[in-house]
Amino acid sequence: MAKFTISHFSLSILSYLFLSPSSLIVALDITTLLSAYPDLSDFNNLLTTTSVAQDLTDRSSLTLLAVPNHFLSSSSDLTRRSSPANLADVIRYHVLLQYLSWPDFRQIPPSGKLVTTLYQTTGRATNNFGAVNITRNPLDGTVYIRSPVAYSPLNATILSLIKTLPYNVSIFSINTLLVPYGFNLMASENRPPPGLNITRVLIDGHNFNVAASMLTASGVAEEFEADEGGAGITMFIPTDDAFADLSTTERLQSLPAERKAVVLKFHVLHSYYPLGSLESIVNPVQPTLATEAMGAGTFTLNITRVNGSVAIDTGIVQASITQTVFDQNPVSIFAVSRVLLPREIFGKQILGSTRYGSANARVGSPPPEISFSPENSPGLESPSTHPGFSQEFRSSVAVTGVRSTVVVVAVALSCIPLYLVV
Numbered sequence: 001m002a003k004f005t006i007s008h009f010s011l012s013i014l015s016y017l018f019l020s021p022s023s024l025i026v027a028l029d030i031t032t033l034l035s036a037y038p039d040l041s042d043f044n045n046l047l048t049t050t051s052v053a054q055d056l057t058d059r060s061s062l063t064l065l066a067v068p069n070h071f072l073s074s075s076s077d078l079t080r081r082s083s084p085a086n087l088a089d090v091i092r093y094h095v096l097l098q099y100l101s102w103p104d105f106r107q108i109p110p111s112g113k114l115v116t117t118l119y120q121t122t123g124r125a126t127n128n129f130g131a132v133n134i135t136r137n138p139l140d141g142t143v144y145i146r147s148p149v150a151y152s153p154l155n156a157t158i159l160s161l162i163k164t165l166p167y168n169v170s171i172f173s174i175n176t177l178l179v180p181y182g183f184n185l186m187a188s189e190n191r192p193p194p195g196l197n198i199t200r201v202l203i204d205g206h207n208f209n210v211a212a213s214m215l216t217a218s219g220v221a222e223e224f225e226a227d228e229g230g231a232g233i234t235m236f237i238p239t240d241d242a243f244a245d246l247s248t249t250e251r252l253q254s255l256p257a258e259r260k261a262v263v264l265k266f267h268v269l270h271s272y273y274p275l276g277s278l279e280s281i282v283n284p285v286q287p288t289l290a291t292e293a294m295g296a297g298t299f300t301l302n303i304t305r306v307n308g309s310v311a312i313d314t315g316i317v318q319a320s321i322t323q324t325v326f327d328q329n330p331v332s333i334f335a336v337s338r339v340l341l342p343r344e345i346f347g348k349q350i351l352g353s354t355r356y357g358s359a360n361a362r363v364g365s366p367p368p369e370i371s372f373s374p375e376n377s378p379g380l381e382s383p384s385t386h387p388g389f390s391q392e393f394r395s396s397v398a399v400t401g402v403r404s405t406v407v408v409v410a411v412a413l414s415c416i417p418l419y420l421v422v
Contacts, residue, residue: 029053029057030047030053030056030057030064030169031044031047031048031053033163033169033171034047034066034162034171036163037162037163039068039069039070040066040067040068040069040162040173041069042067042069042072042073043066043067043068043069043072044066046087046091047091049084050084050087050088050091051088052088052091052092052095052118055092055118056095056118059095059097060168061097061098061099061167061168061169062095062096062097062098062099062118062168062169062170063095063096063098063099063100063115063169063170063171063172064094064095064096064169064170064171064172065094065095065096065145065156065158065172065173065174065178066094066162066171066172066173066174067094067173067174067175067176067177068159068173071174071175071176071177072177086183089119089122089124089180089183090119090177090178090179090180090183092117092118092119092122093117093118093119093130093132093178093179093180094117094178095117095118095119096115096116096117096132097115097116097117097118097120097121098115098116099167099168099169099170100115100134100170101164101166101170102161105134105136105143105158106136106141108134108135108136108143109136110135110136110137110138111135112133112134112135112146113133113134113135114128114131114132114133114134114148115131115132115133115134116130116131117130117131117132119180125180126182128148129147129148129149129180129181129182129183130180131148132145132146132147132148132178133145133146133147133148134146142157142158143157143158144156144157144158144282144283145157145158145174145178147180147181148181149181149182155282155283156174156175156176156178157174157175157176157282158172158173158174159172159173159174159175160172160173175282179231181231183231196225196331197225198215198221198224198225198235198331198333199212199215199216199221201325201326201333202215202237202325202333205325205335207239207240207241207335208237208238208239208240208325208335209240210238210240210243211237211238211240211243214260214264215264218257218260218261218264219261220261220264220265223289224268224289231270231271231272231330232271232272232329232330232331232332233268233269233270233271233272233289233330233331233332234268234269234271234272234273234278234331234332234333234334235267235268235269235331235332235333235334236267236268236301236312236319236321236334236336236340237267237325237333237334237335237336238267238319238335238336238337238338238339238340239322239335239336239337242319242336242337242338242339243339245338246339252339252341255345259345262290262293262294262299262342262345263290263340263341263342263345265288265289265290265293265299266288266289266290266299266301266314266340266342267288267336267340268288268289269286269287269288269289269301270287270288270289270292272329272330272331272332273332274327274329274332275310275321275324275327275332275334278303278310278321278334279305279310280305281303281304284302284303284304285300285301285302286300286301286302286303287299287300288300288301290342294344298344299342299344301313301314301340302314302315306320309321310334312336312340314340314341314342314343315342315343315347316341316343316346316347317338317339317340317341318338319336319337319338319339319340320336320337321334321335321336321337322334322335322336322337323335
């Protein structure tokens with residue numbers, strides 16, 4: 001019988017080859033893996049041209065979030081005009097320094113899981129802005145990639161698993177390019193369109209004179225133009241007719257200057273959205289520039305698609321997009337049918353007008369909240385603090401409670417004869 005002998009040296013080599021996952025990943029070329037998927041060719045090219053693919057050769061555990069060509073095309077202006085260094089950091093933001101499989105994503109709690117990216121390791125990220133917060137919808141299992149900043153507009157959705165090499169590499173597709181919060185993808189000299197004058201665009205639109213004058217008088221126009229960099233901005237501008245339709249109870253023009261500026265910021269999202277993106281927006285509740293100024297969870301807009309058009313709901317006013325005024329990445333400007341009144345400021349006024357049957361009351365919408373907690377209305381007067389309103393509401397509740405008690409007692413007494421007969 002033949003005998004086979006295996007030396008201690010041979011056993012060591014075999015153990016290293018079969019038990020050491022890092023030895024396998026060092027030999028892998030991420031671009032070779034992606035080359036088998038034509039729909040990821042543009043993203044694969046970005047990995048190569050930015051040299052990020054070379055950065056991954058010595059990584060033993062990672063998850064790559066790749067953007068398919070048809071989703072990446074909407075950001076082509078950003079990728080084409082940005083500097084190579086900035087673009088490389090954006091691509092690094094798509095590399096999670098942790099191996100995650102589908103089962104791992106399914107076990108993520110609704111509150112989310114913070115995962116470090118390759119961009120965080122460069123030292124150029126502010127605080128933990130180089131990480132992503134991965135959350136999961138417990139109802140349908142959809143997995144989202146969000147910024148660790150609560151009010152950031154960043155919100156990508158994981159579409160599908162592309163490739164996995166267990167415990168080493170996983171590649172998932174997502175529906176949009178990820179840009180770190182506060183990251184200026186465009187150098188100032190390369191930012192398109194150069195020197196955009198927002199008020200000039202509105203004046204040339206011929207039906208936005210009131211909005212243009214308010215932006216100029218408040219000084220926020222320059223602030224909006226400064227926010228064009230990075231993720232860009234999306235503006236919802238009421239037409240002159242929309243301002244003319246404001247009732248006397250909605251005293252926008254009589255507000256103090258600082259509150260008027262908040263209302264104007266309430267019309268702007270700190271992210272660039274073309275019309276198609278708004279029509280298919282994943283997260284309907286969107287923070288505004290007013291959210292950043294006044295606090296997370298306040299001054300948000302609810303954006304949905306209703307009857308074939310984009311509807312924007314503030315909680316007390318519902319408007320619709322009527323036209324595209326300007327759309328060149330990173331700025332989009334849309335005309336809306338009504339002035340977007342935040343409930344944090346106008347909730348009390350609108351509630352009063354609906355009590356007396358105002359023609360401007362929203363039809364078919366739920367009644368506004370009766371009171372607002374101070375933490376939900378930072379720096380603003382709460383509608384529930386009006387003494388007359390509070391007394392009237394308490395009186396109404398008391399009367400309703402007395403009537404309910406009388407009815408219950410009457411029903412109880414009527415049952416006594418039946419009990420005696422039985």
